[in-house]
Amino acid sequence: MDKFVIIDGNNLMYRAFYALPQLSNFDGEISNAVFGFANMLVKCINEIKPKYIAVCFDVAKKNFRHDKFADYKGTRKPTPDELKSQFPIAKEMLKKMNIQVVEKEGLEADDLMGCLSRQFDTENIIVSADRDTFQLINSNTSVCFPKKGITETINLGLNNLKEFYGVEPSQVIDLKSLMGDASDNIPGVSGIGEKTALNLIGKYGTLDNVYEHIEEISGKQKINLINCKEQAYMSKYLATIVVDEKLDYKLSDFEYTYPFGSDVKELFKHYQFNSLLKRDEIFDNTIVTQKQEVPIIIVDNDDKLQDLIDVLEKSKEIAIYMDRETTNIFAGSEYKICTGQDLLSTGVNFEYLLKLLKPILEAKEIKKIVFDAKALKHFLKGMDIKLNSVEFDCLIARYLINSIAKSNVTLTDVMVENGFETEAFGYALCEIKDKYYAKLEKMDLFRLYYDIELPLMELLFDMEIQGFKVDRVELEELEVKYRQEITKLEKDIYDCAGTKFNIFSPKQLGEVLFDKFNLNIPSNKKKSTNIEILNEIEDRHPIVPLIIRYRTITKLYNTYILGFLNLLDNKDKIHTLFNQTLTSTGRLSSSEPNLQNIPIRTEEGRNLRKLFVPSSENGMIVSADYSQIELRLLASFSCDEKLISAFNNGEDIHARTASEIFGVPLSDVTPELRRQAKAINFGIVYGISDFGLSQNIGITRKEASNYIKLYFERYPNIETYMKSNVEYCRKFGYIKTIFGRIRPIPEINSSNYNIRTFGERAAMNMPLQGSASDIIKLAMVKIFDEFNKKQLKSKIIVQVHDELVVDCYPGEMEMVKDILRRNMENVVDLSVKLSVNIECGKTWFDAK
Template sequence: MSANDLNGQRILLIDGHAMAFRAFFALPADRFTDGRGQSTNAVYGFTRMIFTVVASERPSHVVVAFDLPGGTFRDRIYDQYKGGREVTPPQFHGQIGLIQQVLDALGITWLTVPDYEADDIIATLATRARAEGGEALVVTSDRDAIQLVGEGVTLLQPVKGVTEMRRMDAAAVLEKYQVPPERYSDLAALVGESADNLPGVPGVGPKTAAKWITAYGDLDGVLDHAEEIGGKAGAALRENIEAVRRNRLMNAAVLDLDLPADASGFALGRGDREKALAVFDELAFGDTTRRDLPEILLADGGAEAEPAAEAEPDLPLDTGEDLRALLAAAPFELALETADDVRAGALLGLAAAGRRGALVLEQLDEEASAALGEVLTAAERIHVADLPSAREWMQAQGYALGEQAHDLSLEAFVLRPGSRSYDAESLGSTLLGHVAEPRPRKPTAASLAKEAPEVRAEHVERARARVAAAAAMLLPVAAELSAQLGDAPWARRLLDTLEVPLQATLETLHERGIAIDQGTLAQLREEFDGFVAQARREAGALVGEEVNLSSPKQLQVVLFETLALPKTRKIASGYTTDAESLVDLQLSLPVESPGHEFLSWLLRFREMSKLTGYLVGLDAAVDASSRVHTTFQQTAAATGRLASTDPNLQNIPVRTAEGRRIREVFAAGEGFESLLTADYSQIEMRIMAHLSEDEGLIEAFRSGEDLHRFVASRVFDVAPDDVDSAMRSKTKAVSYGLAYGLSAFGLSRQLRISQAEATALRDGYFERFGGVRDYLRSSVERARETGYTETILGRRRYLPDLTSDNRQRRENAERVALNSPIQGSAADIIKLAMLAVEKDMREAGLSSRMLLQVHDELVIEVAPGELEQVRGIVVEGMDGAYELSVPLEVGVGVGRTWLDAAH
């Protein structure tokens, strides 16, 4: 774009403040934050608006105009100008600066002019565009811009949110206001503009004003003939002539600001992709934003992002020949990244010794495939982001990952748990500050089918480049992690003694799976389906109208409008329909009233469809040998706990009798005679006793008395035998509540007692168990000083929010700090137990095997004749896992199914 005027060009002129405000109110401020407490809703909405308008209007130039703080010449003319506006919401603060950062990264010019408003900048540039034979598109919600509309100037007014615009050309203005655009300011002067605190003539609206202007030509004509205008409106006009003249003076845009004369400074296509993606990252914008970044804005004009400036570009690693060349370079460290591409299928990204590339595994010939096998064997070390899934993936492709394979996510997790993900992209971003290309959208089957071969090939090439780049990035990631571990012996130890060996065990658990009794599953499913259908039918009959009981939104209409029941607790989308509230609501209604009945069936529907969901999920997950193979995620929970996915077997119902029946479906498999479950009794409270060294609590565990009864007898100062069930359950709630950072408010809500009573209960507890109070206090204080909490094995959790100025964030971090050492130490202990049990069973040469872990419970599949030996190993492994100052007690149950194995 060499031209420095706007002849034949199309310039987009955006009112920065007006649109930022619009975005702010269109999107919820508390749902868009950068993770550090800064709201980004206006920034996000503004960015989306830019993307949408740029993509749909294809301008050649863009300018965003901002107001400056501190007023303009208009305030000197009229000191009430824009008075009476609400104060800027605190969450809006800082967002203009962030928008300007986004604009800088996108290469979009933004302007301010001291003493003038954004409107004036826009008016000047629109006028210039028109004069130079160009076209201006003005984007603003400010009506003052209507006066600019005409030949070559079109207004885009947001109608809904910030991305939906209405085009206002001269005809549209005339149609809407009954005056041409150049007379609009005359009309506005008569009508007034409340947003600017410019009152007009009372009783005169747009209709009357338009009629007068049409009759007398323009505002001067109207004022000249003010005496002739009859009626109340005429009198009002005569009384307000000064205000009208003032309004007209105020709303006239300035058309001749001194702005840069060279329009090439406003041209599009100067954006920096890397910088923009980095800014989006900072703002915690998602993939959608990264993906939708319009190429037209960027300096590289849609070309692939340049590879990082390296002295020597990597050699290729894409063919059998390349693989052979790599072998010659031995010894070498290899990095590996896998992907399933919609077009190419299994893609393997590899990087080593100054080479990088990607293989389409289905296209490898025998020769290349053999070379790959050799490379995998020859590598000294193989760095992978997620070893268990990579190993399984490679296995499915016919390749083995051996002992040299090395998991990077585990290291990153131990060093800093709590990240959302530890995939290659995230590791690169957190450890190297690398900004990844956004992933392309998944194409639909239809678009895939009609894709031209060359287009398809191009997509495959991009996918290969992505996976190769990811693999290449893992090498410096591995180096960085290794360096960090060198400075963190506590993390090294935790990895070597616990997490790395455990990873192998977890892979084994995944392979084993657990047997499903499909007959029982089918039977139960049929039974539960019947209950669901019945509940749906009965509930439907009571309200008459079609209602989806699974839709909280539709339920709100039925409950609070159709049935006009009392409102429940407020939530973002209206009023909650959660079970707790519905039960409360039901208690307030007469038995057998329609509302009461409906709620009964609704709750029944919820309960049974939840249970059915488990059965459906299990059914979908069973393999050909009737087993389900959950995956234990080792880096999912910041406390160090495991998580179970696909399917989640750590949340199988147990609380209600009907729910428990789902456990009948899990059974000892063929060749085994029973399931054995072993769980720690009150492990978290034991850890609390250990960590707090509270003498009373330690005594409670050593006495052998029921814990909650013992504690209650102290708290209520009665003999253990005189502890009633209410005392016991209240004490129990306090005990567990303390480990979660429960407040007196929360306690009172949970126990449905007054806040005063809750406070008294907690105080009484602390009086008898002062060590617990001291421990809880000091552990938070210590975490605030060091920045992290620690478990018994030295596992850290960093909590920067402990020193936040934001009360909500700080108090939340304090609760996390209270809980993490307790929950995390329990996780450490059962992990140690898992290693011991797995090792001891193997060494004893048993066929019995560990299958599941449910936080404080292990599930073992017992082979015929091995029960007593297994029981011994499991109990010994669990209670000997770690020595606390109180004993670890283990309960054991045995049965054909998981239900029968309860104890």
């Protein structure tokens, strides 16, 4: 007998959705349910090997059960939008697999499965996690039931259902009649749950027999059965799956194609189901994907290598991928010639190849298409080659197209994203460039790409090469000082504790604090050795401040002092790396070491900046810092006249806000009121909640809520602006900056409250933080360009969010200050004047 797999589409999509983390492809399309569903489908095909498959779905309309009981399924929550959007994808996938989708108005998926299981002379295997389907089990029908997750299943039939569930298939409906089904809002009998229902059916066999022997039942159970008799029989009607309606299908309609064809493979590529793509056995490998014919040069001797060089020299544009292990080139659009393999794998000498490529890579008239231009420039610089005329960096373009996509990617990853299986990286780069170029144009991102991000890459490369000089003598003295203090602190802590223990072990430290010394913590807090708890119990025992100090000093010592010492080059410089394609807001980040993260709220943290000095004798460090740029943007974007006026008149914006909210004259604003107003101003920028504000400034949640309400009453345009950002993002799924940078925020439409409110805060903040990032990046590009045109020796060496740091050469101070102020303050035309604070000093610390 041929096998017929009948799948509960709705049930398994729901199960996959909640079993797997939220997955999305490069375009931000959520697909975790489809991915899980596809995996379950492949498992069924491979293990059961059916000849026929049907996938049944509900039609989102009321049916005959609602006519009987209006509240049928009335307690179900709406399908989350993140899942709802995946049903069309699943059905598209099934169509490409040539698997029949079965839907019919008036019947639920359960009914369709029931009818199909009785319509044909086949061995039926129903795949569902819905126990209602157990009633369909007979000599020709079994249920493949997921026990755990989405892949561990048990096959249930006449021989083992009772052992598994406690009843025979014919008794499932009677069981449901008594216990009801909360998921479908089937009431059953009040006070009778699954255990009692199983006992009753086990003893009496059927619902009818339960009522025929009602006098044998006593107590509350009897009363409930009598009072709910009509309800019990209604529940039986609701729980009974339709099996006798003939559906308009022939058995041949359920034949399918396996292994899957190229359409399925392309769909899996689009949604980046990479683990499925790696399973060659599920695809028909006789199908050849049509690809553009590209002439290939196989370089296996010096003459052919020279032929390739001749082509490259004539090219207007080339794509190149290169490192110490791989070199692959595509000669641009007018020649369409690529190397058929890694040049180095054919035995071409690397140094000889570089000698031939050097004039081509340095030629300004030949445009270059690359992946991660900054890294390639560093690599080639080490070979004494200057890479000129980078026209397109696929890594930067990819980042602008989707700023929340996985950031730590290789070209191979990006090729997989875009459906390339070839090892001809150069050819793939050119094709990916065309695709990304079209997307940048469609998304109106050309200005951001060509005016800001691509030229910024050149500056960041220069900054990384330049580095930041460190006073090695001071650093080494600080290392000795910190090491000695750590040794003394350890001794003091052990003496205080009366024993040696691992100070970094939460368990051992907790035993000392809470078991040995019986230190009490606040009643609403759990026992912990985190810094929040330690600060609260600091005055309860002399050991606690010692531990706090020990933690502070060891972190500075290990992260910064030793970190800096290990990274110094032979000129006593640290060369941090600036990450251009990492953050979703467009901000730069730095690493190895992270100079943006040097703590500045503690004296020791601030003192670390004293280590950084000019690279030239008699030089100076210059710091140019935007003043309250995000608040100025908020005033300008919201068109709030009070804020605009306050900024343009040079008022103290925090004092002004304190005056507005607390209802006092400006002259009566105390430092404490100003502090609270400052927290409110910056909190509003980040979409802060009343709880967050209460924690920040130490007031009650009710007071914080009132302050936020007062703030929006005084600045109504700001509330309107923030709400409009949220609504725009909710409608389109993304938000933009002043220069059109796009941040997708899928969280904003989540059915989960915490995730949704995170999305709302991100929608409020992104246009401000992201626009501030765009502005300082554009200013950096303009300053770099002017420094070069005027042939200054001064260099931009660090960017920390709103601050630029310049290593100023002797004699160039006034010119550097003028270039910084003029470009930073006039980089964009706003209704609020941008303001820059510029300071200088012999160290980075002195320049603040």
